[in-house]
Amino acid sequence: MMMRGKSIAGINHYRSWPKYRPGYDFSFEDCEQWNEKRRIEPEDEPYFDRTDYDQMDQEIQDKAFAFIAKLGGKAPPK
Numbered sequence: 001m002m003m004r005g006k007s008i009a010g011i012n013h014y015r016s017w018p019k020y021r022p023g024y025d026f027s028f029e030d031c032e033q034w035n036e037k038r039r040i041e042p043e044d045e046p047y048f049d050r051t052d053y054d055q056m057d058q059e060i061q062d063k064a065f066a067f068i069a070k071l072g073g074k075a076p077p078k
Contacts, residue, residue: 015039016041016045019038020035021053
């Protein structure tokens with residue numbers, strides 16, 4: 001989830017904006033310049049340097065389903 005606002009030390013930590021991955025992500029206006037303009041936090045970059053996109057998508061889906069289950073929602077599919 002991407003939010004915007006003023007950073008307050010110790011309260012809200014802003015993360016890197018995701019990279020645009022040509023040929024994988026949907027294109028959008030100025031997508032070719034996105035990676036040069038995006039917010040970068042050095043500790044996040046190893047994740048965005050990954051190219052195992054299917055595995056990354058699965059990890060995101062697993063975490064989302066686990067969070068939903070903690071809220072009392074439907075358990076993740078096996």
